[in-house]
Amino acid sequence: MKVAFIGAGSVVFTKNLLTDTLSFQELHGTTIALHDIDSERLETAGMMARWTSEQLGAGAKVEEHLDRRRALEGADFVVNMVQIGMHEATLLDFEIPKKYGLKQTIADSMGIGGIFRGLRTIPFVLDLAAEMRELCPKALLLNYTNPMGILMEALYTASPDIKSVGLCHSVPYTAREIASYIGVEHETLLYECAGINHIAWMTRLEVEGEDIYPRLFAAMEEPDVYAKDKVRFELMRRFGYFVTESSEHNAEYVPYFLKDDRLIELYDVPVDEYIRRSEENLVQYSETRRKLFAGESFPLERSVEYGSLIMHSLVTGEARTIYGNVENTGLVTNLPAGCCVEVPILVDETGLRPCYVGDLPPQCAAACAPHTGVQNLTVRAALEGSRDHVYHAAMLDRHAPSVLSLDEIAEMVDELIEAHGEAMPEGIGSSKAGISS
Amino acid sequence: MRQCLSRLEEPPDGHGPPPTQRTHEYGSYIIEAVETNQPIRVNGNVLNRGLIRSLPENCCVEDPCLVDANGVQPTVVEHYPPQLAALNRTNINVQELIVEAALTGDVEAVHHAVMLDPLTAAVCTLPQIRSMVDEMLEAQAQWLPQFSLEERIQS
Numbered sequence: 378m379k380v381a382f383i384g385a386g387s388v389v390f391t392k393n394l395l396t397d398t399l400s401f402q403e404l405h406g407t408t409i410a411l412h413d414i415d416s417e418r419l420e421t422a423g424m425m426a427r428w429t430s431e432q433l434g435a436g437a438k439v440e441e442h443l444d445r446r447r448a449l450e451g452a453d454f455v456v457n458m459v460q461i462g463m464h465e466a467t468l469l470d471f472e473i474p475k476k477y478g479l480k481q482t483i484a485d486s487m488g489i490g491g492i493f494r495g496l497r498t499i500p501f502v503l504d505l506a507a508e509m510r511e512l513c514p515k516a517l518l519l520n521y522t523n524p525m526g527i528l529m530e531a532l533y534t535a536s537p538d539i540k541s542v543g544l545c546h547s548v549p550y551t552a553r554e555i556a557s558y559i560g561v562e563h564e565t566l567l568y569e570c571a572g573i574n575h576i577a578w579m580t581r582l583e584v585e586g587e588d589i590y591p592r593l594f595a596a597m598e599e600p601d602v603y604a605k606d607k608v609r610f611e612l613m614r615r616f617g618y619f620v621t622e623s624s625e626h627n628a629e630y631v632p633y634f635l636k637d638d639r640l641i642e643l644y645d646v647p648v649d650e651y652i653r654r655s656e657e658n659l660v661q662y663s664e665t666r667r668k669l670f671a672g673e674s675f676p677l678e679r680s681v682e683y684g685s686l687i688m689h690s691l692v693t694g695e696a697r698t699i700y701g702n703v704e705n706t707g708l709v710t711n712l713p714a715g716c717c718v719e720v721p722i723l724v725d726e727t728g729l730r731p732c733y734v735g736d737l738p739p740q741c742a743a744a745c746a747p748h749t750g751v752q753n754l755t756v757r758a759a760l761e762g763s764r765d766h767v768y769h770a771a772m773l774d775r776h777a778p779s780v781l782s783l784d785e786i787a788e789m790v791d792e793l794i795e796a797h798g799e800a801m802p803e804g805i806g807s808s809k810a811g812i813s814s
Numbered sequence: 815m816r817q818c819l820s821r822l823e824e825p826p827d828g829h830g831p832p833p834t835q836r837t838h839e840y841g842s843y844i845i846e847a848v849e850t851n852q853p854i855r856v857n858g859n860v861l862n863r864g865l866i867r868s869l870p871e872n873c874c875v876e877d878p879c880l881v882d883a884n885g886v887q888p889t890v891v892e893h894y895p896p897q898l899a900a901l902n903r904t905n906i907n908v909q910e911l912i913v914e915a916a917l918t919g920d921v922e923a924v925h926h927a928v929m930l931d932p933l934t935a936a937v938c939t940l941p942q943i944r945s946m947v948d949e950m951l952e953a954q955a956q957w958l959p960q961f962s963l964e965e966r967i968q969s
Contacts, residue, residue: 567851567883581884696853698882706890707864723880723889725855730889732880733863 378407378692381452381513383445383505384459384522385411385426386418388665389658392425394456396677397685399435403693404685408438412448419443421662424669432677445508452513454688457505457520461498462800464655469796470494471652477789479780480635482625483651485523486575487748488774490629490651492755492767493793495527497800499759502528506536517691517729519544519684525574525702526717526752533704534715535760542687542729543702543717545574549681551621555582558602559592569721571709571734573748574702575622576630577719578741582619593619607644608634616740621719625650630748632779687724694726701729709734711742716749747775762804767794844881851883860888868899873906904932919960924951 380398385391391411398404409426413419423441430437442448449455470490471481484490502520509516518541522528529543548570556563561584569581582589596602597610608624612631620627628634628646635646647653668675683699690697698721705718708731712718723730736742751770758766771777771790778786794801836842840856847854858879862869865877865888880887907930915923928934928947938946955963 569884696855696880698853698880698884706892707867708890710864721880721884721887723853723855723878723887727855727878730855730878730880732887732889733865735863 378404378454378688379410379452380407380454380456380688381410381412381448381516382422382456382458383412383448384457385422386413386415387458387460388418388421388425388662390458390521391422392429392675393680394458394682394684395426395429395437396433397679397682398688399430399433399437400677400679401685401689404689405435406437407435408440410440410442410448410452412442412445414443416443417666418662421666421669425665425675428669428675429677432674445505446512449508449512449516452509452516455505455509455513455516455518456684457502457518457522459498459501459522461494461501462797464659466494466497466797466800467651467655469793471649473792473796474777474789476792477781477785479777479789480641480648481651481776482629482635482647482649484629485651486525486626487630487751488776489771489789489793491524491527492751492770492774493797495524495531495752495755496759496767496802496805497797498522498524498528499531499756500802502532503535506532506539506541509539510536514538516540517542517687519687520702521545521682521684524752526748527755529702529704529717530715530752530756531759533717534756540729542722543574543719544683544687545700545702545719546681546683547575547622548577548700548719550623551579551619553681554606555579555593555619558596558605559584559589560596561589570621570700571718571720571737572621572741573712573717573745574719575626576745576748577621577700578618578737579621580618580738580741604645608646611644616744618738618741620744629776631744632775635776636779687729690724691726691728696723696725698722699724701731703729703731706731708732709737709742711736711739712745713749713753715753717752747773758805759802762802764794764805767805844886847881848883848885853880853882855879856881856886858886858888860886863888864890866891866894866899868894868896869902870906870910873910904930916960919962921951921961921963924961 382391411422411426419441423439426439470484470493474489481490485494518539520528520541520543525543525545532541552566552568553563556566565584567583568579570577570579572578603610606624608628609620613619625647634640634644686697686699700719701722702717702719705712705714705716708720709718720734721732751773754766754770757763768787768790771786794806843854856879857876859874859876862871862873862875866875869875877888880889908927911923911927925947929943934943951963
């Protein structure tokens, strides 16, 4: 078996996925083909991979490839974990909107940040799919890169022949958080969840056959519990269900928390949080590299990521339920056909089978729906080279218009397109037609 | 038919002790999966809510289902070969009409169903089908209360 890690230079994430994968006996001896465009990071990833394999006695064959094609050749699985533009591009996504008065927290999935991260990453994923078509057409693409909905929709729209699934840890993380808020072991929490990535709703929460929503509502009344997740608790209070991902992410998916300083303070919204994390990641990377060269150890615990579970289930036939991001082929009936939904998926040796969910509670579907429109427009902007659709997407975000006028949105979009330059898909950087002038 | 008859001929407590090996029947596996939250895949007969797009909405399809503590969750079948869908539809036609007949007590729907059965239509003429269905309805009237047949026969 061969697994290609594209963007392996996110070394800690690579380590986590490898630990998970190589701790399965049946996946020992796997060829791990690491690829990154940064040769130093690639070297670090290689060292980490070899260390991990050795610790686990997994006998993995670790390869480092600057040439992505060599990494992809004959792969059974392709893990996409790239970050196009890295920290520098992230800064633009925050700094330019900020000049107009638009504050963001993570800006990597929805909203203005999500749109532009999507625009600069779509050309990459389509290139990747084209190479997979040539070099490993039957491989399964496991996408971890954000913005999840936008990238998955671009993939299954433009490259439907390449099997792909979008993976995220926000569903199991949220389940664990809920368990901690009500004081139960997370293994005892039964849940059902569906929606779109990062805005998926816990439609069922039970412990030993008992609905624990009343307990969660009660826990929210305790100040120290409430303080841990103010935005999501407020959303639960008003919408009746607990949403995935996190308070810091969800704060920018709705117009209720980031539009003025009073609200930001009241709800502890961490503005510019991702910039801090991005900076911390850079520090963590240097530290990781230092430790590797010094022969120091790293924790070897299984993460909650689904990637290794999918590979193991496909190889061994052990059936599992995972949550994945896929095309809405009638799975969530009150979300648009063709949008990207996050649903339970059965995986075993016969493949990945998304489950029919039916209707979400109407207020939950309605909360997801606007973002599916933005995602669709962003995908169209890239696939059709349409600058107009970039404006449309930005205007339809829920957060930006709560703070900016139409003119400001258009000017901000112009400035972002200009700043991202060559990273923008073809056709978008061309002369400003119609809308903004 | 032959199998049923031969089983009837077996002594009720002959052939030794009851089976002690688990069979392939789904029932116990489904219960186990729900109770232990260990997922399994079964092919269950379920309502077609967009599961197989090329088959009629709300017909009964046999479809791969995830079973875990959240119960039986049907999955969507992406690429169902058109010739298989076409074959299935010939049977679904009959099923839909029989369900209609049973729920509404409409005797004509029974006739429609049988006229549309592929085997029957290949072998019998329409007049034969009509009198055959009439004869079967009369013979089995005691088990078909929804059609008010006994009243019809009496009147």
